[in-house]
Amino acid sequence: MTPTITAFESSPDRGKGLARDMRVRWALEEVGQPYEVRLVSFSAMKEPAHRALHPFGQIPTYEEGDLALFESGAIVFHIAERHAGLLPEDADARARAITWMFAALNTVEAPIIELQTAKFAEGDKPWTAERLPLIKDRIRKRLGELSDRLGDADWLDGAFSAGDLLMVHALLRLKPSGMLDEYPNLAAYVARGEARPAYKRAFAAQLAVFTGKAPTG
Amino acid sequence: MTPTITAFESSPDRGKGLARDMRVRWALEEVGQPYEVRLVSFSAMKEPAHRALHPFGQIPTYEEGDLALFESGAIVFHIAERHAGLLPEDADARARAITWMFAALNTVEAPIIELQTAKFAEGDKPWTAERLPLIKDRIRKRLGELSDRLGDADWLDGAFSAGDLLMVHALLRLKPSGMLDEYPNLAAYVARGEARPAYKRAFAAQLAVFTGKAPTG
Numbered sequence: 406m407t408p409t410i411t412a413f414e415s416s417p418d419r420g421k422g423l424a425r426d427m428r429v430r431w432a433l434e435e436v437g438q439p440y441e442v443r444l445v446s447f448s449a450m451k452e453p454a455h456r457a458l459h460p461f462g463q464i465p466t467y468e469e470g471d472l473a474l475f476e477s478g479a480i481v482f483h484i485a486e487r488h489a490g491l492l493p494e495d496a497d498a499r500a501r502a503i504t505w506m507f508a509a510l511n512t513v514e515a516p517i518i519e520l521q522t523a524k525f526a527e528g529d530k531p532w533t534a535e536r537l538p539l540i541k542d543r544i545r546k547r548l549g550e551l552s553d554r555l556g557d558a559d560w561l562d563g564a565f566s567a568g569d570l571l572m573v574h575a576l577l578r579l580k581p582s583g584m585l586d587e588y589p590n591l592a593a594y595v596a597r598g599e600a601r602p603a604y605k606r607a608f609a610a611q612l613a614v615f616t617g618k619a620p621t622g
Numbered sequence: 623m624t625p626t627i628t629a630f631e632s633s634p635d636r637g638k639g640l641a642r643d644m645r646v647r648w649a650l651e652e653v654g655q656p657y658e659v660r661l662v663s664f665s666a667m668k669e670p671a672h673r674a675l676h677p678f679g680q681i682p683t684y685e686e687g688d689l690a691l692f693e694s695g696a697i698v699f700h701i702a703e704r705h706a707g708l709l710p711e712d713a714d715a716r717a718r719a720i721t722w723m724f725a726a727l728n729t730v731e732a733p734i735i736e737l738q739t740a741k742f743a744e745g746d747k748p749w750t751a752e753r754l755p756l757i758k759d760r761i762r763k764r765l766g767e768l769s770d771r772l773g774d775a776d777w778l779d780g781a782f783s784a785g786d787l788l789m790v791h792a793l794l795r796l797k798p799s800g801m802l803d804e805y806p807n808l809a810a811y812v813a814r815g816e817a818r819p820a821y822k823r824a825f826a827a828q829l830a831v832f833t834g835k836a837p838t839g
Contacts, residue, residue, distance in 0.1 A: 456767075460725075460767050461725070461729050461767050461768075462767065471714060472714045472717060472718075474717055475721060476721050476724040476728065478724040478728060479720050479721040479724040479725070483717050497688060497689045500691055500696070501691065503696050503699060503700070504692060504693050504696035507695040507727070508677075508678070508696070510724070510728050511693065511728065515732060515735065518732065526756070526760070527756065530752075530753075531749070532747070532748070532749030536747075539743070539744065547678065550678050550679065551677065553673075553677065
């Protein structure tokens with residue numbers, strides 16, 4: 406059965422690939438699972454029909470027969486559990502890859518989201534200019550620790566996994582800030598993620614929503 | 623094999639149960655798995671020996687034979703996968719329970735952590751008094767949506783699951799603020815979690831670290 410995901414009809418980033426449907430598209434491309442996309446407007450996201458799928462009125466959602474899921478991390482995990490290619494077969498290695506999924510979202514992405522919130526939700530506040538360096542230092546603490554752990558490895562723990570997929574996507578949000586370039590091994594790690602054919606197909610598919618060219622997904 | 627977890631030697635909350643080892647203790651108590659606890663000081667957490675277990679220098683960690691995990695969400699999931707009682711057997715219900723695990727940590731807990739960061743990391747800043755109501759409103763948005771979804775059900779999706787365990791623990795952090803009482807069904811939901819015998823055993827075990835009484839775990 407072909408799953409259907411939801412994505413922004415009009416994404417705030419205009420196809421830069423930072424919206425969270427990108428993670429789900431990327432995971433589906435990695436495992437070779439075709440999918441359908443239903444675009445949702447900002448106002449429709451807050452309506453009861455969409456909230457029945459996503460209680461917090463966001464994207465992405467994932468529908469497959471009677472199953473409806475939300476939360477990009479949970480959807481990526483669902484895809485990784487049902488298809489080969491995103492989680493190791495060895496039980497211990499699998500548990501470690503899942504650890505990196507949670508670490509990507511809770512420990513690394515959390516301060517990055519705080520930076521976005523400061524810019525977009527509090528951008529007009531008198532304190533924001535003075536706060537941004539504090540938030541950036543909290544992000545740098547995490548980046549330094551992640552950089553130390555990654556070292557000169559290609560991926561966080563052996564082969565590319567769903568943990569790397571979520572980590573690369575969380576870090577991509579920092580690209581415009583230039584902070585990633587302070588950690589050359591992290592910048593190279595993110596570039597390795599972006600160079601994967603599945604990433605490129607997913608990126609092209611989400612960009613096509615905004616350019617009007619035929620999607621590849 | 624008896625797993626070993628790490629916890630604060632001296633928790634900032636002095637045994638109020640808000641440290642993240644509490645989630646892991648609770649999960650282990652729910653499934654009836656005995657465990658050992660190794661207490662770690664703030665300085666030891668930042669040393670190479672602990673960072674080998676936890677790259678971000680935090681607690682809890684989980685060691686079981688050759689397997690070493692970090693991130694409370696990932697550890698709770700590992701426990702839930704290997705023992706009955708925290709995830710439904712039906713595949714679709716299981717995927718939905720996992721969705722609530724991610725939602726608890728990424729969507730509901732994230733703004734709650736921001737409130738803590740504002741108080742503890744920026745408590746001395748001139749803007750904090752004016753910022754707190756903004757953060758509280760972002761938390762209220764999530765609480766309102768969660769309250770709407772929960773309705774008059776006991777748990778988020780059928781029987782108590784690891785999703786409820788993480789959600790209740792994320793919400794517990796709001797208790798001192800009084801915000802939880804604005805949503806009576808959420809306050810009752812949290813109270814149901816706290817009333818579970820496994821929660822009580824886990825709470826007593828982490829409190830014993832601070833009172834010096836023999837732990838029950």
